[in-house]
Every structure is written in C-alpha cells, then in structure tokens.
Amino acid sequence: MVNALNISAVAPDPALFDLPWDLPLEDWPQEVVAALPRGISRHVVRFVKLSGSVLAVKEIADYAAKREYDLLKELANLSAPSVAPIAVVSGRRTAKGQPLDSALLTQHLRFSLPYRALFSYRLRPDMATRLLDALALLIVQMHLLGFYWGDVSLSNTLFRRDATEFAAYMVDAETGALHTKLSDGQREYDIELARTNVIGELMDLEAGSMLEEDLDPVAVGDLLVERYQQLWRALTEEETISADARWRLQDRINRLNGLGFDVAEMSMQTDPDGTTLHIRPQVVDAGHHSRRLFRLTGLDVQENQARRLLNDLDTYRVHSDQTDVDESFVAHDWLTHVFEPAVRSVPRDLRGKLELPQIYHEILEHRWFMSQRESRYVPLEEAVKSYIDTVLTHRRDESELILADTLQLPIQDDIQMG
Amino acid sequence: MATVTFEDATRIYPGNPKPAVDHLNLHIEDGEFLVLVGPSGCGKSTSLRMLAGLEEVNDGRILIGERDVTDVQPKDRDIAMVFQNYALYPHMTVADNMGFALKIAGMPKDQIRKRVEEAAKILDLEEYLARKPKALSGGQRQRVAMGRAIVRQPRVFLMDEPLSNLDAKLRVSTRTQIASLQRRLGVTTVYVTHDQTEALTMGDRIAVLKDGLLQQVGSPLVLYDKPANAFVATFIGSPAMNIGTFPVKDGEVLLGESKVPLSRAVLDAMTPEDENKLTVGFRPENLEAATAQTPGSFPVEIDIVEELGSDAYAYGTLKGSDPATTGLQGGSLIARVDPRAVPRKGETVYFTVREGEQHNFSASTGDRLPD
Ligand SMILES: Nc1ncnc2c1ncn2[C@@H]1O[C@H](COP(=O)(O)OP(=O)(O)OP(=O)(O)O)[C@@H](O)[C@H]1O
Ligand SMILES: Nc1ncnc2c1ncn2[C@@H]1O[C@H](COP(=O)(O)OP(=O)(O)OP(=O)(O)O)[C@@H](O)[C@H]1O
Ligand SMILES: [Mg+2]
Ligand SMILES: [Mg+2]
Numbered sequence: 001m002v003n004a005l006n007i008s009a010v011a012p013d014p015a016l017f018d019l020p021w022d023l024p025l026e027d028w029p030q031e032v033v034a035a036l037p038r039g040i041s042r043h044v045v046r047f048v049k050l051s052g053s054v055l056a057v058k059e060i061a062d063y064a065a066k067r068e069y070d071l072l073k074e075l076a077n078l079s080a081p082s083v084a085p086i087a088v089v090s091g092r093r094t095a096k097g098q099p100l101d102s103a104l105l106t107q108h109l110r111f112s113l114p115y116r117a118l119f120s121y122r123l124r125p126d127m128a129t130r131l132l133d134a135l136a137l138l139i140v141q142m143h144l145l146g147f148y149w150g151d152v153s154l155s156n157t158l159f160r161r162d163a164t165e166f167a168a169y170m171v172d173a174e175t176g177a178l179h180t181k182l183s184d185g186q187r188e189y190d191i192e193l194a195r196t197n198v199i200g201e202l203m204d205l206e207a208g209s210m211l212e213e214d215l216d217p218v219a220v221g222d223l224l225v226e227r228y229q230q231l232w233r234a235l236t237e238e239e240t241i242s243a244d245a246r247w248r249l250q251d252r253i254n255r256l257n258g259l260g261f262d263v264a265e266m267s268m269q270t271d272p273d274g275t276t277l278h279i280r281p282q283v284v285d286a287g288h289h290s291r292r293l294f295r296l297t298g299l300d301v302q303e304n305q306a307r308r309l310l311n312d313l314d315t316y317r318v319h320s321d322q323t324d325v326d327e328s329f330v331a332h333d334w335l336t337h338v339f340e341p342a343v344r345s346v347p348r349d350l351r352g353k354l355e356l357p358q359i360y361h362e363i364l365e366h367r368w369f370m371s372q373r374e375s376r377y378v379p380l381e382e383a384v385k386s387y388i389d390t391v392l393t394h395r396r397d398e399s400e401l402i403l404a405d406t407l408q409l410p411i412q413d414d415i416q417m418g
Numbered sequence: 419m420a421t422v423t424f425e426d427a428t429r430i431y432p433g434n435p436k437p438a439v440d441h442l443n444l445h446i447e448d449g450e451f452l453v454l455v456g457p458s459g460c461g462k463s464t465s466l467r468m469l470a471g472l473e474e475v476n477d478g479r480i481l482i483g484e485r486d487v488t489d490v491q492p493k494d495r496d497i498a499m500v501f502q503n504y505a506l507y508p509h510m511t512v513a514d515n516m517g518f519a520l521k522i523a524g525m526p527k528d529q530i531r532k533r534v535e536e537a538a539k540i541l542d543l544e545e546y547l548a549r550k551p552k553a554l555s556g557g558q559r560q561r562v563a564m565g566r567a568i569v570r571q572p573r574v575f576l577m578d579e580p581l582s583n584l585d586a587k588l589r590v591s592t593r594t595q596i597a598s599l600q601r602r603l604g605v606t607t608v609y610v611t612h613d614q615t616e617a618l619t620m621g622d623r624i625a626v627l628k629d630g631l632l633q634q635v636g637s638p639l640v641l642y643d644k645p646a647n648a649f650v651a652t653f654i655g656s657p658a659m660n661i662g663t664f665p666v667k668d669g670e671v672l673l674g675e676s677k678v679p680l681s682r683a684v685l686d687a688m689t690p691e692d693e694n695k696l697t698v699g700f701r702p703e704n705l706e707a708a709t710a711q712t713p714g715s716f717p718v719e720i721d722i723v724e725e726l727g728s729d730a731y732a733y734g735t736l737k738g739s740d741p742a743t744t745g746l747q748g749g750s751l752i753a754r755v756d757p758r759a760v761p762r763k764g765e766t767v768y769f770t771v772r773e774g775e776q777h778n779f780s781a782s783t784g785d786r787l788p789d
Binding site for chain 1: 431432433507509510519522582586
C-alpha cells in the first residue's frame with residue numbers, strides 16, 4: 001500500500017520513505033523514535049532521526065496537516081521565529097489497508113528546551129519571568145508579522161538559551177492565520193488565551209509539585225499580559241514631540257534598538273502650524289543586535305547572545321586601542337584573534353552540550369566570576385580552560401536533550417487526545 | 419438564557435475595504451442552537467468574535483437579550499467561548515481541570531466546587547472528579563473539556579470549529595454529544611463550522627454566509643429542500659446537488675438532448691438579464707431511472723460507479739450539452755442508483771428528475787425562482 005503514499009517536502013529526502021508509515025505513530029518501534037521531551041499535546045507526536053538530523057512527526061488529519069504545513073512555509077519566508085516545516089505525508093494506510101491520518105514533519109529545533117524540561121532544572125528564581133519575557137516577545141513578533149496564533153501556550157513554545165535570557169519559538173501553528181495586519185480584537189483574544197493557557201500549565205506544574213512554592217500562576221499570567229502590552233506599546237505607539245526637539249526622534253529609534261528592534265519605516269507628520277511632530281514606527285523588525293553582529297562578523301546568533309558578543313567586541317576595541325579604527329576591521333580582528341580561538345579550544349565531544357555562541361557567553365560569565373573571586377585580570381585562554389574543566393564537562397548535553405536526563409519529569413503522562 | 423440579535427452588524431478590517439461581515443441581520447432564539455456555516459473566509463469567525471466583543475463593530479449593533487452590547491466589554495457579556503483547542507492537564511484532577519478558569523477568575527473555592535459538581539452530574543463524570551485525566555477514555559476527556567465551558571454558566575455559548583482538530587471517528591461522536599448536551603442545558607449556542615454535514619446534523623437552524631453576506635437562514639430541512647440561491651444549493655448536501663445553466667426555448671429548458679417543460683411561474687420570473695438561460699439543480703437522490711421514451715428524460719454516459727453498500731452513486735456525463743457555454747458545474751453528473759442494479763461503466767442510461775424536485779435559479783442572479 002506504500003505506493004499510494006504522497007509526500008510533499010521542502011527538501012526531498014528519499015530516506016523519508018523508509019519510515020514505517022504503515023504503522024500508527026503511537027506504535028513506531030523504539031529503534032526509529034528518539035526519546036526527546038515534549039510539551040502537552042492532543043495529537044501523537046514523536047521524534048525520529050533521519051539522515052543525521054532529528055525531525056518531529058505529528059499525526060493529524062490531512063486537511064489540518066496541509067494547512068499547518070503551508071502556514072509554516074509562509075512563516076519561514078517571513079523569517080518568523082517558528083519551527084521549520086519539512087514535509088506532509090498523506091495517503092497512509094496500514095498493511096491491512098486501513099487509512100491512517102496524515103503526518104506533519106518539522107525540523108526538531110536543536111538546543112530547544114520544552115518548558116517542562118526547563119522547570120526540572122534548579123534554575124534561578126527569576127526563571128519564570130525570563131521565560132515569560134521571551135514568550136511575550138515571541139507573541140509581539142508574531143503579531144507584528146500579522147500572525148494570529150489562536151493557541152498560545154507554553155506547550156506550543158520552545159525555549160532556547162540566549163545568553164542570560166531565553167529566546168522563544170513557535171511550534172504549533174494549527175489554529176493560526178496570517179493577515180496583513182491584525183485587528184486589536186485578534187491580538188487581545190490571542191493574549192487572553194495565552195494568559196489562560198499559561199496559568200493552566202503552571203497550575204498543572206504546581207499540582208505535580210514542580211513549581212517553586214512562592215510562584216503564583218495567576219500573577220505570572222498577568223505579568224505575561226503586562227509585558228506583552230508594554231512591548232507592543234513601545235513598538236507601535238504614536239509619540240508627539242515638539243518640532244524643535246527633533247533629537248527625540250533619534251531617541252525613539254535608540255530606545256527601539258535597545259529593545260532589540262530595528263525601525264524599517266517610521267511615519268512622521270507635522271501639525272498644520274508646524275510646532276509639533278507625530279511619530280509612529282510603521283515597520284519594525286526584531287533582531288537588531290543579531291543583524292548587526294552578522295553584518296560585522298558573519299556570525300549568526302540569537303539576539304541576546306549577539307548583545308553579549310557585541311559588548312565583548314566593544315571592550316576589545318577599547319583594550320586593543322583601536323577606537324579610531326573602522327568597526328568592521330576591529331570586528332574581523334576580534335573574530336580571528338578572540339572569538340574563534342576560544343570556541344575552537346572547546347573539545348569536539350563537548351560541543352553538543354550547548355550552542356557555541358552560548359558556550360562563549362558562558363566563558364565570559366565564567367571569566368568575570370573568576371576575576372571577581374580572585375580579584376585579578378584573568379586572560380581569556382585561562383578562563384576557557386577553567387570553564388571547560390570545571391563547568392562544561394559536567395553539563396548535560398542540550399543539543400538533543402534526552403529523556404533519561406529528565407526522568408523525574410512525568411513526561412510519559414502527557415495526554416494525547418484525538 | 420437569552421436571545422441574540424445582529425442588526426446590520428458590519429466589520430471592516432483596517433486596510434481591507436471589503437467588509438468581512440456585511441450588514442448581518444440575524445435573530446437567534448433563546449435556547450436555540452444556531453450554526454454559522456460557509457467556506458473559508460466568509461466571515462464566520464469574525465461574526466462570532468463580534469458577538470464575543472473581541473472585534474469592533476463598525477456599523478449596526480448586537481443585542482444579547484434586550485440589551486445592546488455593541489460597546490460592552492467581553493467579560494461583561496456573560497458569554498463563554500469554547501476554545502478550539504483545549505489541553506487537559508495531566509497532574510490536575512478532573513475537578514480542577516474543569517474549574518480552573520473559575521479559579522483564575524477568583525471565584526471562592528466552595529462555589530467552584532458546587533458548579534463543578536453540577537456540571538459533572540450533567541456530563542456523567544461525577545465518579546471521576548478526583549481522578550487524573552489519564553484514567554479517562556477519549557470520550558470522557560472530551561466531556562471534561564465541555565465541562566470547562568459549562569461551569570461558567572453563561573447565557574450564550576460560542577463555539578468556533580471545536581471539532582476541527584479531532585479525527586473523523588471522534589468528530590462524529592463528539593458532534594452528537596455536543597448537540598444533545600446543548601439541548602439538555604437549553605443555553606443559546608452559536609456554533610461556527612465550515613462543514614455542512616456538521617451544520618445539518620447539529621443545528622436547529624443554519625445560517626449560510628458567503629463573502630461576508632448572509633445567504634439564507636433556516637432549518638436544515640428548509641436549506642436542503644428550498645435553497646434560496648444556487649450557492650446554498652451546492653454548498654448544502656453531500657454529494658453536492660447537480661447544478662448547471664442551460665438554454666430555455668419555447669417554455670422548455672434544454673438539458674442536453676432532452677427538453678423539460680417549465681412552469682408558468684418560472685418563465686414569468688425570468689428576466690432579460692438571464693439571456694434565455696436558466697440555472698437548474700437537482701439532487702443525486704432525486705434522479706429516477708427512466709427510458710429514452712420517458713417524457714423529460716435525459717441520457718447520461720456513466721464514467722464510474724461508487725458502491726457504498728446501502729447506497730451507490732453513478733458519476734457520468736450529460737450527453738448533448740455544450741460544455742463551452744452551458745452545462746453542469748464540475749462537468750459531471752451524480753445520481754444515486756439502486757445498489758442492486760448498478761449501471762456499467764460506459765453504459766448510457768436515462769434519468770428523470772423526480773416530480774417537484776427540480777430547483778430553478780435565475781441564471782443572472784442565482785436567486786431561487788418560484789416553483
Ligand atoms: N519541531 C519541533 N521541535 C521540537 N519540539 C517539537 C517540535 N514539534 C513538536 N514538538 C514538541 O511536541 C509537542 C507537541 O507538538 P504540537 O504542539 O504541534 O502538537 P499538538 O497536538 O498540535 O498540540 P495541541 O494540543 O497544543 O494542539 C510540542 O509541545 C513540542 O514540545
Ligand atoms: N486582520 C485582518 N485584516 C484584514 N482582513 C482580515 C483580517 N482578519 C480576517 N480578515 C478577512 O476577513 C474575512 C473573514 O474572515 P474570518 O476569519 O471571519 O472568516 P472565516 O469564515 O471564519 O474563515 P475560516 O473558516 O478560514 O476561519 C476573510 O476574508 C479574512 O481574510
Ligand atoms: Mg500543541
Ligand atoms: Mg495543535
């Protein structure tokens with residue numbers, strides 16, 4: 001019956017045909033599935049290793065699979081922070097000819113951590129807030145693109161370490177829709193649903209004794225709404241400035257850059273009498289720092305990692321007495337003499353533990369910590385060595401966090417309906 | 419309990435001059451189950467969100483009961499939106515899974531308890547309240563999800579494609595559960611779906627939307643038997659109604675090689691804009707086997723026959739009609755045939771439309787013409 005199988009894929013890989021499509025996903029043998037942790041979901045979702053990478057497979061009605069696949073493709077074209085679609089497999093049948101639901105395949109996001117795995121770490125107390133900031137930023141980014149999500153939740157979000165913060169990515173686009181611009185009602189509904197879902201998910205962790213005692217789910221949910229609204233306002237609000245204080249225009253742009261956004265288009269209007277100016281950002285793009293770092297060095301890293309690296313670059317510029325040298329030359333110097341030697345000295349077998357830019361960030365943290373403790377200047381090489389020996393070697397592998405590491409998590413309890 | 423009224427309700431999204439919902443007039447009775455149905459983009463979700471207070475109303479107004487709620491905040495409208503997606507939380511008991519929205523709203527514990535117990539009784543989940551969702555069957559989990567909306571005791575339920583994410587089997591069983599539950603609770607319900615089967619099986623009345631415009635509202639039977647226009651005629655019913663536009667000559671419509679006489683009422687209702695053409699529709703089950711001699715019969719060449727046990731459908735081409743100018747939408751004709759005497763592929767068979775089962779629509783406007 002395999003002959004009737006129909007696969008649409010963005011990058012066709014013949015190995016896709018080797019997966020046991022004639023079995024319900026639930027019954028896929030252990031040899032093919034990779035035991036990675038996942039969020040709560042109603043559909044059956046499994047991870048598989050294929051041609052050296054890991055894919056997520058979701059079993060779902062054909063109509064919904066194709067819709068979500070198309071939507072994820074559109075989002076990828078817009079460079080949205082979402083998982084990348086790989087393929088839809090339809091026309092599945094069992095060996096006996098019984099029809100099976102279609103499968104949607106997405107790229108497993110490397111180094112991503114589902115929130116349930118994050119809560120199993122002994123993390124700093126403000127972790128919940130940092131996750132929420134990341135989620136609020138993600139929702140804002142999606143809304144700026146005109147994407148109505150329809151089901152924002154922690155389960156439908158993946159988190160990646162991003163320097164001291166987290167970066168959030170969307171996984172589940174099933175209920176979403178893309179418009180040119182969202183209405184306020186669409187945004188409000190999304191954010192209200194986000195609040196309800198997040199509170200529910202935290203209450204669930206609470207019921208499973210996985211939440212810090214003093215964390216109040218409702219307060220956290222309210223904070224999400226607040227952070228979202230603050231950010232949305234900062235990015236889209238009209239500001240009225242007096243015509244002789246035009247520096248405030250640059251000030252607004254700087255503030256948006258500080259929040260990690262570039263202003264691609266700003267509308268400016270003067271009053272008829274010419275004394276006041278109304279300014280409003282029209283098009284803003286997230287990723288100000290990561291774009292800047294990429295331009296300077298070709299390094300493609302997440303926003304907060306980029307901030308950190310740019311700071312390091314600035315420090316290097318001052319220390320190496322190159323403040324009057326063109327920034328792009330200094331950047332090249334820094335890359336070849338500082339960044340690359342440091343990350344190259346990380347042994348290959350330890351590189352899967354964290355993303356390389358994240359490792360570099362941790363090296364800088366470690367160096368700062370060492371020099372505080374020992375009250376002296378610590379050369380980078382020394383910090384690298386100490387970091388590898390005392391920190392990195394003891395960390396667990398996060399590239400594809402394996403289930404065995406999170407056994408205390410009742411991930412097997414995840415409910416699948418439908 | 420309450421009625422719901424849309425009065426010329428209109429929504430125009432910024433940057434999109436075409437109204438998403440265009441002067442919608444609809445009155446929903448207290449306790450009624452009304453289904454809003456139509457193809458993707460027709461404005462169903464927008465209408466529902468306007469009622470929920472989540473979308474601005476640019477023109478017209480919306481009433482719940484006697485009260486104009488056009489400018490009332492969503493939370494003060496006393497409605498419950500049943501989310502398309504719901505996750506059951508594995509560590510929380512069934513009772514907590516049902517009551518958590520009330521807890522978020524800050525309702526006192528004993529009151530939540532009471533409401534959850536009432537809902538559990540209705541849903542036949544009483545003995546499971548202390549258990550975890552894992553212990554429940556698929557159907558019971560569905561009911562817990564419904565319980566979440568019931569405990570809020572709203573005056574109106576709003577449901578936006580609540581079944582779209584379920585597999586075919588669960589969808590059918592949940593459909594019946596929701597419909598019977600709604601009838602027992604008697605709470606006014608507005609239900610949105612793109613699936614006409616769902617609409618026909620669940621609704622007391624169905625409102626069909628297209629391009630933001632209400633096409634028809636009525637009971638499933640009325641929509642099925644007396645579709646107000648050609649769009650409703652083809653949208654409602656599965657397999658879809660055969661419909662096509664054919665020339666009219668000397669008081670007869672030319673269906674391929676055959677001539678079918680038309681009533682005076684139909685002929686009188688035709689206008690110059692129709693250019694002597696008529697849009698004719700007939701349902702697959704209203705075709706009768708006939709012979710070449712039967713008056714009004716037309717020959718059909720059979721392409722394939724689909725046998726479904728109790729039913730069989732023949733797909734074929736209407737002979738003698740010119741597909742370039744007139745003819746059947748989709749090119750082929752579908753007829754229900756006797757499953758014990760199915761025609762062969764390639765065979766030519768004759769059909770007539772059962773007496774009184776031919777639907778006539780204006781070729782220019784698509785509106786139904788008097789019988
Ligand atoms: N590409 C991916 N990379 C990493 N994890 C993934 C990926 N796709 C899915 N997952 C994991 O699988 C889980 C379930 O996937 P998904 O949310 O798409 O399923 P669902 O059944 O549609 O969920 P819901 O019940 O919210 O509708 C996610 O929470 C996530 O943890
Ligand atoms: N924010 C928006 N901006 C512009 N147009 C929009 C916006 N949101 C929806 N629309 C348009 O309004 C129309 C009605 O949309 P709506 O979502 O109500 O349709 P629907 O019938 O529910 O469709 P579906 O079944 O696909 O959800 C569509 O043409 C849609 O593209
Ligand atoms: Mg999900
Ligand atoms: Mg989903």
